[in-house]
Amino acid sequence: MSSIMKGTTDNGLLLPEPDEDGAPFWEFAARGELRVQGCADCHALRFPPRPCCPRCRSFAGEWRRMSGRGHLWSYVLPHPPLLPAYAQQAPYNVVVVELADAPRIRLVGNVVAAPDAPLDSVDPARLRIGAPLRVAFTELAEGVTVPRWLLERP
Known part of the structure; x- marks a missing residue:
């Protein structure tokens, strides 16, 4: 890599x-x-x-x-003042996902509508604690891929 x-x-x-x-x-x-x-x-x-x-x-x-499946354990909707690139997408979500195959393992990320969708692509009203999620991977820059999360039942 x-x-x-x-x-x-x-x-x-x-x-x-x-x-x-x-x-x-x-x-x-x-x-x-x-x-x-x-x-x-x-x-x-x-x-x-x-x-x-x-x-x-x-x-x-x-x-x-891991299977790439989990559920929404917690989330927050940051609002400005933020770094300029993030302020342009606010409000967006920052989530904590508990993995289905490792219940004590929790990862931080974002729920998005599609792997390459912007951070604000999911209406915050659709987020619910316990909602089933699956991982998707997004290349942010050459050689830099991050996990993001998709609602299992959109």
């Missing part, structure tokens, strides 16, 4: 800045795979990624493929 650019996209959206432990998450996302780090010894999943298992303290890690 090409190196992940730091900073912002051409239109001013922020790009992820992965560290050594989290880099595989972004590499899998670029391939359209949602994977979560797990312990190779006790098999506990963990997110965010880190070098040591908080359960058994093992340094043996692995990346397990």
Whole structure:
């Protein structure tokens, strides 16, 4: 995978800045795979990624493929003042998604109408805690792909 650019996209959206432990998450996302780090010894999943298992303290890690399904655990609708690129799309949603196959694993993202749709593409009135979601991947910049979420039943 090409190196992940730091900073912002051409239109001013922020790009992820992965560290050594989290880099595989972004590499899998670029391939359209949602994977979560797990312990190779006790098999506990963990997110965010880190070098040591908080359960058994093992340094043996692995990346397990997830189904890409989850549900809306929480959300917020940011309003200005925001960075200019985000203020133009406000109000948009920022969600916490609990994964169906790993109930204690929660990821932050956005619910959008389609993978490449703008952040404000879903009417906030359609968001409900517990709503079923599925992952979609969006290339924000060359070599930078992020997971976003689609309502399972639009």
